[in-house]
Amino acid sequence: MNGIHDMGGVHGYGPIIREEDEPVFHHEWEGKALALARTGLAGGHFNLDEFRHAMERIPPVEYLSISYYERWLEGTLMMLAEKGVLSGEEFQARLDEMSGDALSGDGA
Amino acid sequence: MTSDNDVALRVRALESLLLEKGLVEAPAIDEIIDLFENRLGPQNGAKVIARAWSDPDFKARLLANATDAIVEMGYEAVQGEDMVVVENTAQVHNIVVCTLCSCFPWATLGLPPVWYKSAPYRARAASDPRGVLAEFGTDIAAEAEVRVWDSNAELRYMVLPERPAGSESLDEEALVALVTRDSMIGVTRALNP
Known part of the structure; x- marks a missing residue:
């Protein structure tokens, strides 16, 4: 399936931004998101191909807007x-x- | 789209539900985070490369069957993936990308840096590898061939960089310090001694 994730050769994304001495995780939640996805995989609830495909089904605008580990979280959900x-x-x-916002009805 | 606070809350909500349902145990989460933060990383791949530079028989095994040669050094595949190691020479320069997402040799290099997972690298490594290499400060002779390897979940690539000139007298342990993560992705060369 092609889609927004199929990025090879696409023009216009600009320069590659690099970070010196980059940490493995930039926020505590990133490691948690990875760990929860991996326990879902280990628990047999879904397999790696299904999981990757779930991330590829994130709507294109959202896919480009959210960070890498946020895609993991959304794919897991x-x-x-x-x-x-x-x-x-x-x-x-x-x-x-x-x-603490029980009135929120937005399920996005 | 969402702030880090919002995402952090979403992760905490998911974690709390999975813990309650008994689908996840807290020590397992800590164990996974520790594995990726502390035990996997390019320090492992650097030892593989230094061994290949020092031991011609190991290098031959690594290039013939990287999966087995890497396991031989004690680094088991994390996702059951097969490994291929490609050798940089004066004539051929290899670089690795995952155009579809972020596939990376976790056992030897750990988790990929943000730039490897970013749209600009995924897009341009495939169409303009020489431009990408120049951006990393790596000049490749016009007559040298550049090969781009697109990783996938089942098959992941690692580059065996050229052993730097002037490193002839160094032993395997000293060579490890010359091998960087980026040189094993192929976007840079190994460090000079």
Whole structure:
């Protein structure tokens, strides 16, 4: 499947930005996001190809807007919902509860 | 699109649900983070390259069957992937990319840097590798061939850089210090002693 992820040869993305002495993770949540995806894989809830395909199904504008480990998080959430492990509603309810904003109805 | 605080909250929400459901255990999360932060990384790949520079038999095994040669040094594949090592010479310069995402030899190089996963590198390494190499300060002779290797989940590439001139007297341990992550991706050469 081609799509926004299929970037080989695309023009216009500009220079390559590099960081000296880059840390493995820039935020604690990045390591957690990777670990949660890998435990989902290890637990047999989804396989690596399905997971990669989930990330490739993130809508193109969003794919380009979010960071790498955010794609991992969204891919994991998509997989867990599609496999019946954790519904989007249940996740949203927990998110609302944790953010103290039970009125938020935006499930994006 | 979302701030780091929002993402951090989303990750915490997912973590709390998976912990409650018994699908994840906290020590397993810590173990995975420790593996990637502390145990996997280019320090492993550098030892493989230094061995190849020092031991012709190992180099032959590495180029013939990198998966087995790397396991021989104690670095097991993390995702069950096969490895291919390609050798840089005066005539051929190899560079590695993953145009579709971020495939990288985790066992020997760890997680990829942000630039490797970024759109500009994924796009241009494929279409303008000499331009990318110049951006990294790596000049390649016009008559040399540049080969680009597009990694995938099942098959991941690592570059065996040219052993730098002036390193002839160095032993394997000293050679390790000359091998950088970027030289094993192929965007730069190994350091000069």
